[in-house]
Amino acid sequence: MAFQYHIHIMTLFPDVVGDMLCESILGRAQERDIIRIDCHQIRDYTLNKQKQVDDYPYGGGHGAVMQADPLYQCWKHICDEMGKRVHTIYLSPAGHVFRQADAKRLQREYDSLILVCGHYEGVDERFIQECVDEEISLGDFVLTGGEIPAMAVADAVCRLVPGVLSDPECFIEESHWDGLLECPQYSRPEVWHDKRVPPILLSGHHANIAKWRRKQAILRTRDRRPDMYEKLDLSSKADQKLLKEISAEEAEHSEE
Ligand SMILES: C[S@@+](CC[C@H](N)C(=O)[O-])C[C@H]1O[C@@H](n2cnc3c(N)ncnc32)[C@H](O)[C@@H]1O
CATH class of the missing domain: 1.10.1270.20 (tRNA(m1g37)methyltransferase, domain 2)
Structure with a gap:
């Protein structure tokens, strides 16, 4: 099945993320096969019995770091299935801040994305060097995981895919489309x-x-x-x- 846009999300919480993105407009767009969002459990790509994906940071310090290999195996599995290297984004507070212009660019330039959600203290830098094309931040604050930023990016990109919203004017007149904020809106009663x-x-x-x-x-x-x-x-x-x-x-x- 050739979807117009295919997003893969690598996460430790695929059910939560998948449930959220199956609702409402994006859910209906998936039912109509316009877009597809697949969530992949990173733990399924570990080689140890405990399905452990993190370990202590070299050099000391608190917390844990997500290891490169489970991330790499998961990423490779997706790319092999897609038959190509897919534009890969790591959601990170150290990335460039996400804007509407990025949503437009990602929708225009690619037909599939891999969004990598970090956790703990982040991910092993070597995975980023080898597999990640772009690092995106949701803003200048730190969250516990990359799931909320990944859902935000997936939502902002998918709603620009033709056919997802009933009418292109829906987003053309919205805030940030052409550098303006939208005017106030009203509904019934008067x-x-x-x-x-x-x-x-x-x-x-x-x-x-x-x-x-x-x-x-x-x-x-x-x-x-x-x-x-x-x-x-x-x-x-x-x-x-x-x-x-x-x-x-x-x-x-x-x-x-
Ligand atoms: C606690 S954060 C790690 C923060 C990292 N130690 C640092 O100081 O840059 C855990 C994960 O949440 C995600 N995350 C946190 N804040 C984010 C933000 N503002 N934008 C995008 N992702 C974020 C990233 O995927 C990150 O790997």
């Missing part, structure tokens, strides 16, 4: 806890709604993420008009 939905959204005037949404997205990005705002290209006539409106509205409010 009034909740005395808070009204902005009247423009009830007007049925599509052009005005689109303009309002763009303006809100620009404002939200400016106020919450000045680093992103700095990089925005707002030179179009339409955006320049919106910026003028924003300045005029803010001037009016400051006079009140």
Whole structure:
């Protein structure tokens, strides 16, 4: 079966990870054979009876390190089955921080990935040198294992595979697609806890709604993420008009 995208996750907790990624949108995409996510138990590739995958760190220190060989055997098994060396990512706090641009690149440039989840104090560097093409971090913090980052990467990449979401506009209009944060969203009822939905959204005037949404997205990005705002290209006539409106509205409010 040729899936459009195939992700392999090497982990000590395949059931938990597999269950999570079988739910909702990704679950339905797997049922429809658009994508496939296989979770591999690293312990199945050990040669010892106890299925031990870790050992003490050379040089001393606390904790344990995941040994290179069980990881290598698991990785090799996947590559042999796939008939090729598969782009391999080790989830690591020492990797480059994952962004939407990486999700787009991974979806565009590959049709399969191996995501390696570390545990304990991390994995033997020699496995990384031999098998890993890229190290990705979920952010500047340390988790107990690579499972949550692997699920985040798998989810962000898979939802970009054509057919996984019902409509490409679903992600094109979302935060981070083109450097903007998304505008605020509302659903029924029209009034909740005395808070009204902005009247423009009830007007049925599509052009005005689109303009309002763009303006809100620009404002939200400016106020919450000045680093992103700095990089925005707002030179179009339409955006320049919106910026003028924003300045005029803010001037009016400051006079009140
Ligand atoms: C406790 S961490 C090891 C941290 C490592 N000793 C260090 O200081 O860089 C165990 C595993 O969790 C995963 N992990 C922890 N934080 C992560 C992050 N921010 N991004 C991606 N993976 C992370 C990695 O797979 C790592 O091997």
